[in-house]
Amino acid sequence: MISAAVVAAAIGFVPTAAQAADQPAQRQGSATAAVDSAKAAAARSTVFHSPAERTVRTSASGKAAAPQAAGAAGAAAGAGAAKGNAGLAVDLRASATSGRGFSLASQITTTAGAPVRVDIDWGDGRTDTEHVTGAKLLTSKHTFTEVGKHKVKVTLTDQDNNVTATNSVDVQSLGSKFTPHAPTRLLDTRSGIGGTNHPVTPYGVARVKVGGNSGIPADATAVALNVTVVSPRSGGHITAYPSGTEQPTTSNVNFVAGQTVPNMTIVPVGADGYVELLNRSYGDVDLLADVTGYFSPSASAGGYTSLEPFRIADSRTGQGTWGPVSGQSTFGLQVAGNGAVPASGVTAVALNVTVTAPRGAGHLTVFPTGQSAPDTSNVNFKAGQTIANSVIVPVGPDGRINIRNGAWDPADVIVDVVGYYSPGSKASYIPTTPTRLHDSRDWDFPVEGQDFRWLPLSDDDPAITAFVLNTTVTDTQGSGHLTVAPDPYTYAQRYSGTAPKPTPPNSSNLNWTRGETVPNLVQASTGTTGVIDFWNRGWDRTHLVVDMFGFYDKS
Numbered sequence: 001m002i003s004a005a006v007v008a009a010a011i012g013f014v015p016t017a018a019q020a021a022d023q024p025a026q027r028q029g030s031a032t033a034a035v036d037s038a039k040a041a042a043a044r045s046t047v048f049h050s051p052a053e054r055t056v057r058t059s060a061s062g063k064a065a066a067p068q069a070a071g072a073a074g075a076a077a078g079a080g081a082a083k084g085n086a087g088l089a090v091d092l093r094a095s096a097t098s099g100r101g102f103s104l105a106s107q108i109t110t111t112a113g114a115p116v117r118v119d120i121d122w123g124d125g126r127t128d129t130e131h132v133t134g135a136k137l138l139t140s141k142h143t144f145t146e147v148g149k150h151k152v153k154v155t156l157t158d159q160d161n162n163v164t165a166t167n168s169v170d171v172q173s174l175g176s177k178f179t180p181h182a183p184t185r186l187l188d189t190r191s192g193i194g195g196t197n198h199p200v201t202p203y204g205v206a207r208v209k210v211g212g213n214s215g216i217p218a219d220a221t222a223v224a225l226n227v228t229v230v231s232p233r234s235g236g237h238i239t240a241y242p243s244g245t246e247q248p249t250t251s252n253v254n255f256v257a258g259q260t261v262p263n264m265t266i267v268p269v270g271a272d273g274y275v276e277l278l279n280r281s282y283g284d285v286d287l288l289a290d291v292t293g294y295f296s297p298s299a300s301a302g303g304y305t306s307l308e309p310f311r312i313a314d315s316r317t318g319q320g321t322w323g324p325v326s327g328q329s330t331f332g333l334q335v336a337g338n339g340a341v342p343a344s345g346v347t348a349v350a351l352n353v354t355v356t357a358p359r360g361a362g363h364l365t366v367f368p369t370g371q372s373a374p375d376t377s378n379v380n381f382k383a384g385q386t387i388a389n390s391v392i393v394p395v396g397p398d399g400r401i402n403i404r405n406g407a408w409d410p411a412d413v414i415v416d417v418v419g420y421y422s423p424g425s426k427a428s429y430i431p432t433t434p435t436r437l438h439d440s441r442d443w444d445f446p447v448e449g450q451d452f453r454w455l456p457l458s459d460d461d462p463a464i465t466a467f468v469l470n471t472t473v474t475d476t477q478g479s480g481h482l483t484v485a486p487d488p489y490t491y492a493q494r495y496s497g498t499a500p501k502p503t504p505p506n507s508s509n510l511n512w513t514r515g516e517t518v519p520n521l522v523q524a525s526t527g528t529t530g531v532i533d534f535w536n537r538g539w540d541r542t543h544l545v546v547d548m549f550g551f552y553d554k555s
Contacts, residue, residue: 046096050169052109055089057165084161087111090118090154092169098463099175099428099553100147106138106154114160121153143555146299147173147428175428175553176221177301178421180293180348180394183367183376184214187277187289190230199284200277202234207243208289211273220269222295222431222550224392226378227277228262228288229255236281237519241434243270247278248434250547252470254517257283260380264390264521266468266549268431269294290376292392293348293421295429302347303425304552306418306466306525307340309352309485309507313403313415316356324410325403327362332369333415336399341420346395348421350523352509353403354388354414355381362407369396373404381411386511388414388481390521395420416507418523419466427465427552437469438546446475446541447534452504453544456491458530463555465526471534472519472545473512480538481508482520486527494531504535512542523552 091107110116118130122142130138144150153168187194187208200206208225211218227238237251253263267275279285295301313320313333321331337343355364363377379389393401405411438455440446447453458464473482485507489499510520524532536542 046172046174048094048169048171050092050167052089052091052107052167055165055167057088057163059162085110085112085114085158085163088116088156088158088163088165090156090165090167092152092154092167094152094169094171096174097141098143098555099430100145100173101141101143101555102171104140104142104152106140108132108138108156109135110158112158112161114158117157119155119157121155123150123152144173147175147177148297148299172297173428175430176295176297177299177303177428178293178295178348179298179301180421181214181216181291182371182394183290183292183365183374185288185290185376186210186213186225187287189286194289199286200279201284202279202282204279206277206279206287208275208277209273210269210275210291210294213273214291216291216294217296218273220294220296222266222268222429223275223291224293225265225267225275226262226290226292226376226389227253227265228260228377228380229253230260230286230288232257232259232281232285233283234281236279236283236285238287239278239280240265240267241276241278242268243272243274243276245270250434250436250470251280251472251519254472254519262377262380262389263519264392266429266431266521288377293394300423302421302423303554304427304429304466305420305422305425306427306523306552307420308525308527309416309418309505310339311414311416311506312338313413315412315414320415321413324357324412325405326410327360327405327408330373330402330404332400332402334400335395335417339417341417342422343399345422345424346399346420347423348392348394349401349417350419351391351393352388352416352418352507352520353379353391354386354508354511355379356386356412356414358383358385358407358409358411360407360409362405362409362411364413365404365406366391366393367402367404368394369398369400369402373402377406388508388510388520390523414508419525427554429468429550430553431550432548435548436545437548438544440543440545441475446543447536448541449478449480449536449539452533452535454487454494454531454533455546456494456529456531458526461530463553464530464551465554466552467524467526467532467548468550469522469524470519470547470549471509471522472517473510473542474517474545476512476514476516476538476540476542478538478540479513480536480540480542481511483507483535483537484509484522484524485533485535486525487529487531487533488527489531490529491531502533504533504537508537514540
């Protein structure tokens, strides 16, 4: 799991020893509390209990005694079936410890002093055996081969008293895997899709049905949604969160009056199957929500493999497509077998798609080959604007994707790959309570031009392969773009000042002009060190906000 101490120590560091050493302790404490709170919330949601009263006692002949719930009367009734040690029972409490890992606490009670054999059947073909004498609390660890639902059975055998006692507990993994979904609109407050045809009022909430909608299963744990703000009446931001939970202080989409702006979100699904979108502004706003996939405990779904970002298309240089993409036209890109993406088995790909120098207003739609362009959007833009958005898109049967320019005028398009989903990938997704990890405004500590902020989020835990973050730049003093990438040097090297300044990759995550507030989802790879860099590629300083929504764990 995430090391809270390491995350806490990371917040706000810049790449010089003197600056790193000067970071106030209170910056660390606030991060410790935030990460601990997020981890605790995830753990509380994955504790499974089967009380001792559910224990079934059986004699050596196989005849069942009354369950322990009947108390003394039950013990008497079952005495003929399983004589002796009437108090033999086990209370089971399982807690998730990682994406596929569990800790099982077996509280054994007994009214005899005879030795008892304890067989733990994990339900996946593996069994652990222990031996105890008298009452005892046993703690056992296990990692399942796959995510999903499992039945764990514990059998106590007291041969001296000719009795066995069995209890079982159903568990579900903390991690979940990704199933791509044909891009589909689940909410449009302009037309009534999703149940309402009215704008969302100031500080009002739009509810988006996810579980059980459009073929998405009821046990979906999180959803990949592209949320678009249309014609807001004032500036503000949208916060996405699972229904039935407290409204977080994080943001997903930032906007100014009259702006149409999208942002990708990966948001947990509430127990009732809904996601809620909060309009934190003083004006009405129309909202669109397009699904491209969901996470669930299905073992047959795809795990995630994070990659160091690399570019597969840049129409300005002729990479992937030649010249600006004409209005109302589509071009295809080979994803499978391109760069670090394998040639087979890939079900979906995580991208960052950027539009630059568009000749008119419009939008881009990214979709798999083998189907018509859907009535959804991924990147919305106005004439002359450079804007990026994170995209998760299914891959067509030929390993390709399509990108359509829905504008009437040409636009240049840039596509960077940050990861992919496949059944062979082990990393499962663990959503957390939306948590603010870093806000440079708190200490008036902006990222200088052509410099970077480094955050060692998981340098002591190689099982964490990527974080799902929302990065926002605000109070921008000039134009520029942000690049997020793993750092090749460790936390210790960075903190001591012995690590040199790394070379940023040729990719981008979000773009801005002076005075703008711009967010974008980032699936940030932890690389080999667990340290993540946030590069300000502009020449002027900007403030940086980083919110965590979850992480990928391969253990």
